[in-house]
Amino acid sequence: MSDEKESAAIDADAIRALADLLTETSLTEIEIERNGVRMRVARQVTQVHSAPAAAAPPAPANDAKREAAIGTIPSPMVGTVYVAPEPGAQPFVKVGDAVSEGDTLLIVEAMKTMNPILAPRDGVVAEICVHDTQPVEFGQALLILN
Numbered sequence: 707m708s709d710e711k712e713s714a715a716i717d718a719d720a721i722r723a724l725a726d727l728l729t730e731t732s733l734t735e736i737e738i739e740r741n742g743v744r745m746r747v748a749r750q751v752t753q754v755h756s757a758p759a760a761a762a763p764p765a766p767a768n769d770a771k772r773e774a775a776i777g778t779i780p781s782p783m784v785g786t787v788y789v790a791p792e793p794g795a796q797p798f799v800k801v802g803d804a805v806s807e808g809d810t811l812l813i814v815e816a817m818k819t820m821n822p823i824l825a826p827r828d829g830v831v832a833e834i835c836v837h838d839t840q841p842v843e844f845g846q847a848l849l850i851l852n
Contacts, residue, residue, distance in 0.1 A: 721747060734819050777829065777851040781842040785816035789838045797838075803831045805851070812836070812848055823848060 724736050724747040735748040781787070789797040789812055798810050805811065805825045812823045829851040836848055 720745060777832065778847045779811065779823065779849050779851055781814055781844060781846045781848050783814055783816045783821065784844050785814040785842060787836045787840050787842050787848065788813040788815060799831045801831050801834060805829060805831060814842060825851065
């Protein structure tokens with residue numbers, strides 16, 4: 707095999723390996739540089755629409771925690787939460803704010819990618835469960851929407 711064909715095969719294998727790594731880690735982009743050759747693999751990302759957490763088994767009607775859990779907006783990923791579009795700016799939402807489906811509630815940064823967390827439905831912000839620049843885990847409650 708000629709050197710040119712061999713290097714193309716190596717690049718294809720490296721690209722496949724990077725694409726597999728993107729899938730395994732849920733990253734949207736990865737870039738490496740080896741021996742003066744830089745490779746970048748990225749995939750198209752759609753906006754994250756978070757859905758309310760699944761309802762727990764039936765509980766008594768007077769159980770306030772059960773009622774609040776219905777409107778919990780969980781983090782769809784591990785990352786850092788931002789409550790405003792930039793440092794020093796007004797937060798996207800405050801407790802008591804009415805929001806419409808599709809409004810940006812927060813941002814979760816994961817691997818230097820800003821992922822807007824959108825309201826899954828119309829409602830009123832009952833509680834904000836995180837603070838600015840807080841690390842969050844997958845599934846962690848971000849806010850409660852009534």
